[in-house]
Amino acid sequence: xxxxxxxxxxxxxxxxxxxxxxxxxxxxxxxxxxxxxxxxxxxxxxxxxxxxxxxxxxxxxxxxxxxxxxxxxxxxxxxxxxxxxxxxxxxxxxxxxxxxxxxxxxxxxxxxxxxxxxxxxxxxxxxxxxxxxxxxxxxxxxxxxxxxxxxxxxxxxxxxxxxxxxxxxxxxxxxxxxxxxxxxxxxxxxxxxxxxxxxxxxxxxxxxxxxxxxxxxxxxxxxxxxxxxxxxxxxxxxxxxxxxxxxxxxxxxxxxxxxxxxxxxxxxxxxxxxxxxxxxxxxxxxxxxxxxxxxxxxxxxxxxxxxxxxxxxxxxxxxxxxxxxxxxxxxxxxxxxxxxxxxxxxxxxxxxxxxxxxxxxxxxxxxxxxxxxxxxxxxxx
Numbered sequence: 001x002x003x004x005x006x007x008x009x010x011x012x013x014x015x016x017x018x019x020x021x022x023x024x025x026x027x028x029x030x031x032x033x034x035x036x037x038x039x040x041x042x043x044x045x046x047x048x049x050x051x052x053x054x055x056x057x058x059x060x061x062x063x064x065x066x067x068x069x070x071x072x073x074x075x076x077x078x079x080x081x082x083x084x085x086x087x088x089x090x091x092x093x094x095x096x097x098x099x100x101x102x103x104x105x106x107x108x109x110x111x112x113x114x115x116x117x118x119x120x121x122x123x124x125x126x127x128x129x130x131x132x133x134x135x136x137x138x139x140x141x142x143x144x145x146x147x148x149x150x151x152x153x154x155x156x157x158x159x160x161x162x163x164x165x166x167x168x169x170x171x172x173x174x175x176x177x178x179x180x181x182x183x184x185x186x187x188x189x190x191x192x193x194x195x196x197x198x199x200x201x202x203x204x205x206x207x208x209x210x211x212x213x214x215x216x217x218x219x220x221x222x223x224x225x226x227x228x229x230x231x232x233x234x235x236x237x238x239x240x241x242x243x244x245x246x247x248x249x250x251x252x253x254x255x256x257x258x259x260x261x262x263x264x265x266x267x268x269x270x271x272x273x274x275x276x277x278x279x280x281x282x283x284x285x286x287x288x289x290x291x292x293x294x295x296x297x298x299x300x301x302x303x304x305x306x307x308x309x310x311x312x313x314x315x316x317x318x319x320x321x322x323x324x325x326x327x328x329x330x331x332x333x334x335x336x337x338x339x340x341x342x343x344x345x346x347x348x349x350x351x352x353x354x355x356x357x358x359x360x361x362x363x364x365x366x367x368x369x370x371x372x373x374x375x376x377x378x379x380x381x
Contacts, residue, residue: 002029002037002081002119005129009112009164010136011143017047018093019143022136023116029082037081038062039069039117041090043230044100045107048117051088069117088117094168095185105230108184108222110166111147114233130271130357133161144169146180146218147235148268150357157216162357163234163268165220173197177216179204183223183241192246196223199245203258206292207265212349215356217264221257232260234268254296255289255305262288266348270355274362276327283331284348284365290336291345309333327377334374344372 005028012020027037041048051059051069062068071086094108107115113131132150139145147164149157157177167182173193175181179201181193200221207213222229222238223246229238237260245252262285266272272280286309293302312329338344347368351360366376 002027003131004028004086004113004116004119005131007113007116007131007133008136009133011139011166013140014142015091017049018045018091018096019110019140021090021092021110023088023090023112024136025086025088025116027081027084027086027119029080035073037071038120039071039088040120041067041117042105043107043115044104045093045096046110046115047091047093049089049091051086053084053086068120090117092166100228106184106226106228107230108168108224108226108238109182109220109236111230111233111236112161112164112166114163114236115230128358130162130359133164135159139166142169143167144175144180144182146220148215148217148264151216155214155216157218163236165218165234165236167220167222167236176201177218178208179219179221181221181223184226184229184238186225187223187241187246192223192241195249196221196241196244196246199250199252200257200261203254203261203292206258206295207262207288210292210295211262211288211345213262213265213352215265215269215353217269219261219264221260232263232267235264237261237263254298255286255293255301258289258292259285265352269357270352271359272362272365273359277362279327280331280362280365282328283335284351286328286332287335287339288348290332291339294339306333330377331369331374334376335369335372338372338374347372 004025006026008024010022048069053071060070062070092107092110096106100106112133143166145164145166148162150160150162152158167180168188170188170190170193172190173181174197179197181197183193204219217235220236221244222236223241223244224238225240239260241247243253243256266285267281290305293305309329309332312325313333335344369376
């Protein structure tokens with residue numbers, strides 16, 4: 001299997017095709033050797049323009065839209081990919097208007113490595129270390145960035161990222177070391193961004209101070225009313241303005257926002273690996289959001305949220321086969337029930353702080369949950 005373990009990213013000035021992004025990605029290979037690799041791009045807002053790799057025949061487009069590329073080692077080349085550098089140029093258009101084709105998404109922000117072309121044959125990931133992302137040069141004017149990074153010895157962020165999120169910058173919009181607001185082309189006015197920032201900033205502070213998430217992360221909420229954006233991934237999440245206090249000042253969906261913000265630590269600084277990684281991550285962040293609601297004293301809202309989560313946690317088939325929302329809701333409810341104990345909060349805090357920059361196998365997370373007395377669905381058995 002093969003994967004990328006390091007990215008060097010340089011963004012050039014925008015053209016009529018979008019922002020020009022050059023990426024140098026280092027290939028790591030484990031176990032099997034193959035003379036061929038296939039790359040795939042997951043979003044419609046990103047157009048791969050060129051791909052170059054030393055010792056490789058001219059890459060072949062496997063689809064007219066450039067979604068899939070085939071790379072094949074030349075005859076006589078050493079038949080391994082480990083340590084080779086792949087250079088590719090792409091154009092990122094955060095304001096793409098066309099409806100994406102099936103299976104594709106808009107990208108109002110560029111989350112790296114999540115939205116970059118990935119190796120799909122032979123597919124694989126590191127067992128331990130998350131890929132590292134670094135800048136090749138400064139961002140051009142008109143862009144901003146957030147994400148999760150490796151801390152220095154004082155705990156301050158370094159230019160070595162675990163996830164890098166590039167977004168469109170709006171002059172006059174507020175920002176901090178932990179939060180930068182952006183939006184798609186229809187939601188970029190300063191007033192909206194300021195109201196959203198005022199709503200989100202205390203929630204980021206809650207995660208940093210009450211949950212003691214001390215590792216460096218800069219969250220990037222992206223205001224958008226579109227339904228076909230690339231979904232939550234780490235520090236980046238698209239969200240409707242009304243949910244983030246940008247329509248009716250001070251009113252939004254706090255539990256949703258807390259859960260989404262927590263992914264900067266639970267889904268970018270660390271990443272759970274395994275078949276049900278997404279459900280576990282949403283279960284963990286959901287439990288945090290319920291605890292936030294309890295701490296704020298929102299009794300009626302908490303009761304309704306618990307009711308909905310209880311319904312979601314019930315099997316929807318006669319056989320009782322768990323489905324993703326059920327798994328996430330079950331973990332969320334069970335873990336929240338343990339939050340009265342400081343031990344449960346210490347578990348999530350240690351999960352983040354002790355594993356920063358690493359993949360964490362779902363079996364490890366499940367074992368820790370069960371030691372806390374959390375009942376997880378049998379699908380994890």
